[in-house]
Amino acid sequence: MQASEPAHTETVLGVRFFMGDVHAAVDRMLRGGLLVVPAAPALKDLQTQPAYRQALLEADLVIADSAFMVLVWNHLVARRCGGRKLLRLSGLEYLRELLQRPQVRSEGSTFWIMAGERSAARNLAWLAEQGIVVPDTHVYNAPMYGAMDGTDLEDPVLLERLEQLRPQHVVVTIGGGTQERLGLYLRRRLSFVPGIHCIGAAIAFLSGDQAAIPVWADKMYLGWLLRTIESPSRYGPRYWAARKLLQLMVRYGPNLPPAIPNGADRTGKKLPV
Template sequence: MLSNLLDQGERECVVHEYTTILGIDFFHGTAAQAVDRMRSGGLLVVPAAPALKDLGSNAAYRESLVNADLAITDSAFMVLIWNWLQRAAITRLSGLEYLRELILQPDTREPGNTVWVMASPVSAKHNLTWLSRQGIDVPANCVYLAPMYGKEIKEVEDTDLLQMLEDLRPQHVIITVGGGTQELLGLYLKRNLSYLPSIHCIGAAIAFLSGDQIFIPVWADKMYLGWLFRSISEPRQYIPRYWDARKLFALMKRYRNRLPLADELPEL
């Protein structure tokens, strides 16, 4: 009986680490727990508010989140809205916190075991320099410069990356391109590779550490202030983006834990 009670307690703990928001099961345990869940492979996504607000109208993005193996609560705005609407107390697990934990793992640091998909040559230079300072040497053949992707990533659009991964067969693929696109790319890889690596869609997280974007210290990330740092650094780019993300509130208030679909959406 004691064994049964312990098993039940363990199952309840697992359930409590996930909360369904807008039809997506969000994980809000620790970064170490999230990294551990990804060891066997799969797709991890880190949805941000500016992309989440389009969940109902963007079918490709919605499909990528629904078919992810792990979605973490990176969006501070989403967490605040949910806790206010539901009188809940879920915690935030940021992409930055997840990345810090991920790069501490010996298998991620092993040369040739991780392929990094970089957003641009400039980003790659900053990120690789920073990784080297952390004691992580990335071979040149494990760096892929992403092209400009369209709204829907089809097989013909990135067979180069697909072939590269098939040849190298790394355990980890870390995608650092923009939110709303990286999730589509991650799902494309998951569906088309002959094996299933751990695909981490961490977006701009590494850029906050490497100097490719404004540096965000740990305390600011924990206080949900990353958006403010970005807005101050590049107000013309980020203030309109975060202002537009206010639409997420109306979407969450209407649908709560249900997945929004385009034919059900009102004008927001």
């Protein structure tokens, strides 16, 4: 069960997705807790990645960022299983609102976990242009945590830094599938409860570190297309693989699919390598 249940949610694949607007989502997270923004390419592995799966189930707030998931649910699944239509709330929209709040903007209140030095430089420069000053002590370049292999993720160096600084908010800007596991690790292990916002690449769309996604494209569910056009070899296969989510949603609807060991088929037999 999730750590706490917002008043308005809709359950998809056993995960409770928030059904309020962006202002209500940010208001909730200013009180602390773990927010995750599952994308379709990672969500399709819900059965085979136990650490990722648990992060979605224990999160304090889950927002429906995936345009593909929302379209499949609203047009193919919701009516058949008696569910309500999902309200899409993108990570980009969430981040824009979050960065308007003085609790997040004030110097030293927010700790940023970046995907690397190059990304950090661009993101910090963009934040400075928005009037958000981030001290060097409040920036952490995440190491390579490894692929989604079903194992728990740990980072004692990061944990110690956060315990020393005790920021009100932690913004995680690393890849989907990994950031959720890191967020859950921090949620469980920190002695205090900051707002842990796993917003992934959202800031990169604003800073120029990745393809720019204007508001109109985000609202029209076209972010995935712009990313693919900019880097087809990187994002094309990723989004194509996400089609597996369709079968999963049609089969299980609101129910949590049974866990399957990584590398096994639905009968539990090991697949050939």
